[in-house]
Amino acid sequence: MYKDIIIIGGGASGLAAAVSAKKTAPELSVTVLERCDRVGKKLLATGNGRCNLSNRDISPEKYHGSVDAVKIIRAELSGEEMFGLMGVMTYADSQGRVYPHSESAATILNALRQRCEELGVELLCGADYNVTSIQPGDRGAVVSCKAGALSCAGLITAAGGYASPQHGTDGTVIKLLRDLGYKTAKICPAVAPLKTDPSLLKGLKGVRLKGRISAVSGDQLLRTEEGEIQFTESTVSGICVFDLAYLYQQYEGRLTLRADLLPEMTLGQLTDYLFSMRKRKSSLPLEELATGLFAKNPAVYLVKRAIGRPMTEAISTVTDKELRSLASLIKKAEFPVTGCAPWQSAQATCGGIHGSCIDGELRSRLHRSVFLCGEAVDVVGDCGGYNLQWAWSSGTAAGRNCASQVKGGAK
Numbered sequence: 569m570y571k572d573i574i575i576i577g578g579g580a581s582g583l584a585a586a587v588s589a590k591k592t593a594p595e596l597s598v599t600v601l602e603r604c605d606r607v608g609k610k611l612l613a614t615g616n617g618r619c620n621l622s623n624r625d626i627s628p629e630k631y632h633g634s635v636d637a638v639k640i641i642r643a644e645l646s647g648e649e650m651f652g653l654m655g656v657m658t659y660a661d662s663q664g665r666v667y668p669h670s671e672s673a674a675t676i677l678n679a680l681r682q683r684c685e686e687l688g689v690e691l692l693c694g695a696d697y698n699v700t701s702i703q704p705g706d707r708g709a710v711v712s713c714k715a716g717a718l719s720c721a722g723l724i725t726a727a728g729g730y731a732s733p734q735h736g737t738d739g740t741v742i743k744l745l746r747d748l749g750y751k752t753a754k755i756c757p758a759v760a761p762l763k764t765d766p767s768l769l770k771g772l773k774g775v776r777l778k779g780r781i782s783a784v785s786g787d788q789l790l791r792t793e794e795g796e797i798q799f800t801e802s803t804v805s806g807i808c809v810f811d812l813a814y815l816y817q818q819y820e821g822r823l824t825l826r827a828d829l830l831p832e833m834t835l836g837q838l839t840d841y842l843f844s845m846r847k848r849k850s851s852l853p854l855e856e857l858a859t860g861l862f863a864k865n866p867a868v869y870l871v872k873r874a875i876g877r878p879m880t881e882a883i884s885t886v887t888d889k890e891l892r893s894l895a896s897l898i899k900k901a902e903f904p905v906t907g908c909a910p911w912q913s914a915q916a917t918c919g920g921i922h923g924s925c926i927d928g929e930l931r932s933r934l935h936r937s938v939f940l941c942g943e944a945v946d947v948v949g950d951c952g953g954y955n956l957q958w959a960w961s962s963g964t965a966a967g968r969n970c971a972s973q974v975k976g977g978a979k
């Protein structure tokens with residue numbers, strides 16, 4: 569069976585690519601192959617079902633990887649503009665995060681599906697369309713799946729990365745491309761919790777604290793974020809941690825999270841406060857020492873970790889040194905990173921097909937008829953709508969460029 573353009577993957581970037589290809593060249597046949605029973609399954613889960621589809625602050629610090637993502641994004645419509653043209657009302661919150669006015673990810677998926685239908689994009693979904701091999705040739709490519717072999721003049725790989733395999737993405741196409749000689753940047757979960765030594769988290773499970781968290785490697789301060797820090801029995805989590813997770817790729821085995829759990833106070837102010845509490849609460853047990861600052865569980869955790877004595881002893885017995893060490897722990901609680909959370913709890917993939925394998929038009933440098941877009945490429949954005957914006961922009965560019973090339977070749 570022959571199609572002019574085949575797109576592997578009916579996720580965010582694949583649907584954007586399909587719309588863009590068909591708009592560029594309506595006369596070409598454009599087919600999306602999606603291994604799940606319907607397109608856009610992951611999209612429905614984005615932004616906790618609200619779909620944080622973009623961010624108004626697109627800047628280079630928000631993107632990581634070997635591709636100049638911002639250059640590609642700035643050359644395309646923003647998510648707001650793109651969906652605005654489809655009749656979708658959006659709004660941005662105080663941090664620039666863009667959502668559909670309906671606060672429902674289904675609005676975004678519906679808009680894309682309707683646009684595909686209007687334009688005549690063919691969507692083939694289900695296990696029969698799970699692509700298991702790619703054979704790029706001189707003037708096109710052949711992809712194979714249970715339904716058979718399909719040949720095309722232009723192939724767009726939009727099959728995502730490894731994150732969230734429950735939504736159909738397990739890195740298959742990255743592996744197929746790697747087997748064809750594509751270079752990959754080291755792959756690890758991103759926009760994800762980070763693992764630490766569980767013994768450091770005893771007593772913190774379920775605790776959420778507003779604070780400042782930094783990623784450090786030795787003496788090097790890599791990045792600092794503020795927000796709600798969440799603890800489980802083995803991970804440190806929360807959006808502020810998600811935004812640091814990509815650093816694991818480069819600093820594996822050398823990465824530490826350092827939390828300032830009371831950014832409102834300087835170390836000096838906090839030390840003075842603790843000295844005054846020793847006087848005021850002298851007859852109370854140690855477990856009450858920090859309860860004026862934190863809820864009971866984190867307060868007890870911090871005193872135990874800093875002072876390490878039975879919590880029943882009187883606050884009056886605390887030495888100056890112990891008070892200083894408690895103040896220092898509150899300002900600099902360290903959690904060495906021992907690993908990444910599993911792919912199931914990651915929202916994105918750090919690494920993927922290296923930027924050196926594609927040109928500025930997202931065309932493969934190895935095979936002229938192949939274009940790449942979305943999470944499969946070595947680009948990862950921060951939490952806040954950046955990853956979907958990359959998916960829309962890279963998909964749109966890949967779709968347009970592939971269609972122009974196929975159209976030009978057909979003349």
Ligand SMILES: Cc1cc2nc3c(=O)[nH]c(=O)nc-3n(C[C@H](O)[C@H](O)[C@H](O)COP(=O)(O)OP(=O)(O)OC[C@H]3O[C@@H](n4cnc5c(N)ncnc54)[C@H](O)[C@@H]3O)c2cc1C
Binds near residue numbers: 576604954957
């Ligand atoms: C829970 C969750 C919440 C998120 N929330 C946000 C958010 O609010 N804002 C944001 O910016 N980002 C968010 N993200 C990230 C965002 O969803 C992704 O960056 C984006 O979907 C990537 O788009 P993509 O098209 O590259 O890949 P995907 O959307 O993952 O689509 C790839 C598609 O390819 C299909 N596929 C894979 N292999 C094959 C194959 N061999 N054959 C056929 N089909 C195949 C998959 O089934 C899938 O449908 C979230 C991610 C998760 C998991």
